Amino acid sequence: MFEALHHVALVVTDLERAKRFYGEVLGLELLPDRPAFPFPGAWYAIGEDQLHLIVHEGAKTLRGATTIDSRDGHFAVRVRDAAEVKARLDAAGWPCDDRPNSVTGWHQLFAADPDGNVIEFNSKKT
Template identity: 50%
Template sequence: MLIIDGYHHVSLLVTDLARAKTFYKQVLGLEEITRPPFDFPGAWFAVGESGQQLHLIVHDGETRRSGGIDTRDGHFALRVKDYEAAIEELGRHGIKYRAKPESITGFAQIFLLDPDHNIIELNAIRTEE
């Protein structure tokens, strides 16, 4: 039996590295970290403080989606500390999203697309009002 210690990284395909890096730095506030000198373009980002990473890979294959936000499609989720602050920040950047503050999951969710239509879920502990 494998003993899984946790997630190390998620990799996403992007078409325009500069545009993707701007999105992940300025909209999501991720910190870019050192990436080995691969023979293809990309970027790595730290996710939180537990050693988890997001890897962007420039790829011109045909694996990207073209539609809108589909909350049942493949995605990755990031936990945010403040749900309302996340919505305000997305609005400040003009990012379209689908909010599910009363999700049956037990936590509040926000779904959005990056510039290459990769689906991202932001979620937070639901606070009682």
């Protein structure tokens, strides 16, 4: 019945700032075919899946903090090498919580976007 997770939608407060993080810092591909919704947003490709950014001033999902808390709500992206993502974040001066020897059995790396949305990047241990 269920085929796949199609997309994750995140609320952002400043679309251009969020696009700089997801597009420039992380290097995600901006999808050009976002429908003409009556609100600002952007769609990015993550493999076969998507990340949707939505500007919604009445949102109740914003954390109100940019601290990295891996136990708070987050989404996870499987990456080829978490160390490569860490290098991108480090080059941009972006804070992260690196766990190369996580008890999960894979390399975990956590970061928060400019609005405090927590993202886990994980890969097989190298």
